[in-house]
Amino acid sequence: MSVATERTTFSSVNPATGEVVAEHPVSDDAAVAEAIERARTASEWWGDLGWKERRLRLLNIKGALTRNLNRMAELIHQETGKPLQDAQLETIMAIVHLDWAARNARKTLGPRTVFPGVASLNQKAVLEYQPLGVVGVIGPWNYPIFTPMGSIAYAxxxxxxxxxKPSEFTPGVGVLLAELVAGVVPEQPVLQTVTGLGATGAALASSPGVNKIAFTGSARTAKKVMAACAENLTPIVAECGGKDACIVDADADLDAAADAALWGAMSNAGQTCIGVERVYVVDGAYDAFLDKLTEKARDLRPGFDREAAYGPITMPGQLDIIERHIKDALDKGGTAVVGGADSVRKPYVEPVILTGVPDDSSAVREETFGPTITVHRVKDLDEAIDKANQGNYGLAGTIFSKNKSRAMDAARRMRSGMTSINAFASFAMIAALPFGGVGESGFGRIHGADGLREFARPKAIARTRFTLPMNLTSFERTDKEMARILQMINMMHAKRYKR
Structure with missing residues (x-):
C-alpha cells in the first residue's frame, strides 16, 4: 500500500499495520527517459554477450535471489500484508521461472535451418529470433515478484x-530485485526499476524508446496503457485479471475439490487474478461439496500474525468493491452460508461463501478480488461449462472430475487461457506452459517458449546456394520456362484428395 507524501516521494505502507515500510522517489518523465536511454545502451551490450554468457549471468541472478529468498519474502510480507509463507512460495515460483527461462532461451530462440520447399531447393532458409531492445514491464501489487518475473526473466x-515499474503499493520489491541483478551484472543496468505512481507508468508506456510493454493490471488501466503505446505503435502483452470458475463434476473427489476451491478463493485474501470466484457443482455432488467447503471455510481467519490464513486487502479502494458485491448478491436473493455483509472489517475481509446468487449479480459478473466465492448448482457438466464461459473474462479455470476424458473435454471447452484438472492453478508452477488469457483477460503470453518468443523478433533469412536453370523473378523469363513451372505445379498440387 502507498500514500503520496509530496510530489517527489511516496511511502510504501504496510496495509495491515499502517506503518511506513520505506520512502521511494517518484520518477518523473525525465527520470524515466534517462532510464530508458541507459537501457538502450545496456541492451546492445547484453544482446552482444551471446546465449552462453547470458545464461550464466541469469543463473547467477537466480542464485542471488535464492540466497535472498527470505529477505525478499519478508519485504513482500510487509508491503502486501500476505502471510510470510505465502510470500516465500511466491518467491520460489519466481525462481523456478527464472531458471527455466535461462536454460531454455537458446533452444527456443536460437538460429535454426528450415526446409525451404521443393520450389526453393536452391535456398538455405534460416529462422532466428532477435532481441527487441528495451522492454518496459508494469507490474502488479498482488504478486509483486512472481507476476513481473514472468516478463522480466523471459525478456x-x-x-x-x-x-x-512496480506497483506503487509494492515498490520495494522492484528496488530489491534490481539491486540483486546489479550485484550479479555490474557492467550494465540490464534491469532498472523506476518507482512512482500512475504517471510514471504512463511515461514508460508512451516512450518511443521502449520496444514492448508487458502490463499486468485491470482491463480499464490496460486500455489506457494501450492508448499510450498506440502513439508509437509499441506492441504490448497484457494480463488483465479474470472471473475464474471451478467446475465440480458428479464423480469428483469432493474433499480435494473443496480444499482447492477454498485455497483458490481465499488465499492472498482472494487477490489473485487466477483465483476461484465462481464454483459450478453438478447437482448430485452439490450438497456434499457445499458442506465440506463451508466446514473448511469456518476455520479460516485473516490477520497479520503467523497463524492467520491470509492477510489484509492491500488496496483500500478494493474494500468498497468487495462490500458492494456481497450486498448486491444478498439483495438479489443470494444467501450467505459463511460470513456476510458484515465480513468486511477494514483492512480485512473474513471468508464469505454465497449461494443462490443470480447470474446477473455483480458478484458473478465482475471481478471481486476478495475472499468471497459464489457456489452454483447445475444439472450437468454441459451446463457448468456454459455458465463458466459466460462473461467477458477468460483467464483460467479448474475442473474436478475422476473421469479423465470428461475432464479433458471440459478443460478444452472452457473459455480460458489456462485450465488445471484436479488441482488449483497447477499450470502456474510449470514454467514450460504459457500464461495468458482471452477476452477482457488480455492477450499475449508470458512463460514457456511462447513467453520467450513474446520478447523477441522473428528474423527470416534466405540465402541462395546455387543458381536454378530457370529464373522466374526476372524480366528475362520466357514463356517456355513459365509453362514448365505451371506443369510442375499442377503435378505437385492439383490432385483431388478423397476422405
Whole structure:
C-alpha cells in the first residue's frame, strides 16, 4: 500500500499495520527517459554477450535471489500484508521461472535451418529470433515478484534490457530485485526499476524508446496503457485479471475439490487474478461439496500474525468493491452460508461463501478480488461449462472430475487461457506452459517458449546456394520456362484428395 507524501516521494505502507515500510522517489518523465536511454545502451551490450554468457549471468541472478529468498519474502510480507509463507512460495515460483527461462532461451530462440520447399531447393532458409531492445514491464501489487518475473526473466533471457515499474503499493520489491541483478551484472543496468505512481507508468508506456510493454493490471488501466503505446505503435502483452470458475463434476473427489476451491478463493485474501470466484457443482455432488467447503471455510481467519490464513486487502479502494458485491448478491436473493455483509472489517475481509446468487449479480459478473466465492448448482457438466464461459473474462479455470476424458473435454471447452484438472492453478508452477488469457483477460503470453518468443523478433533469412536453370523473378523469363513451372505445379498440387 502507498500514500503520496509530496510530489517527489511516496511511502510504501504496510496495509495491515499502517506503518511506513520505506520512502521511494517518484520518477518523473525525465527520470524515466534517462532510464530508458541507459537501457538502450545496456541492451546492445547484453544482446552482444551471446546465449552462453547470458545464461550464466541469469543463473547467477537466480542464485542471488535464492540466497535472498527470505529477505525478499519478508519485504513482500510487509508491503502486501500476505502471510510470510505465502510470500516465500511466491518467491520460489519466481525462481523456478527464472531458471527455466535461462536454460531454455537458446533452444527456443536460437538460429535454426528450415526446409525451404521443393520450389526453393536452391535456398538455405534460416529462422532466428532477435532481441527487441528495451522492454518496459508494469507490474502488479498482488504478486509483486512472481507476476513481473514472468516478463522480466523471459525478456532478459531473450536478450533485452528491462525497465521495471512496480506497483506503487509494492515498490520495494522492484528496488530489491534490481539491486540483486546489479550485484550479479555490474557492467550494465540490464534491469532498472523506476518507482512512482500512475504517471510514471504512463511515461514508460508512451516512450518511443521502449520496444514492448508487458502490463499486468485491470482491463480499464490496460486500455489506457494501450492508448499510450498506440502513439508509437509499441506492441504490448497484457494480463488483465479474470472471473475464474471451478467446475465440480458428479464423480469428483469432493474433499480435494473443496480444499482447492477454498485455497483458490481465499488465499492472498482472494487477490489473485487466477483465483476461484465462481464454483459450478453438478447437482448430485452439490450438497456434499457445499458442506465440506463451508466446514473448511469456518476455520479460516485473516490477520497479520503467523497463524492467520491470509492477510489484509492491500488496496483500500478494493474494500468498497468487495462490500458492494456481497450486498448486491444478498439483495438479489443470494444467501450467505459463511460470513456476510458484515465480513468486511477494514483492512480485512473474513471468508464469505454465497449461494443462490443470480447470474446477473455483480458478484458473478465482475471481478471481486476478495475472499468471497459464489457456489452454483447445475444439472450437468454441459451446463457448468456454459455458465463458466459466460462473461467477458477468460483467464483460467479448474475442473474436478475422476473421469479423465470428461475432464479433458471440459478443460478444452472452457473459455480460458489456462485450465488445471484436479488441482488449483497447477499450470502456474510449470514454467514450460504459457500464461495468458482471452477476452477482457488480455492477450499475449508470458512463460514457456511462447513467453520467450513474446520478447523477441522473428528474423527470416534466405540465402541462395546455387543458381536454378530457370529464373522466374526476372524480366528475362520466357514463356517456355513459365509453362514448365505451371506443369510442375499442377503435378505437385492439383490432385483431388478423397476422405
Amino acid at each position: 532478459l533471457a531473450a536478450g533485452n534490457a528491462v525497465v521495471f
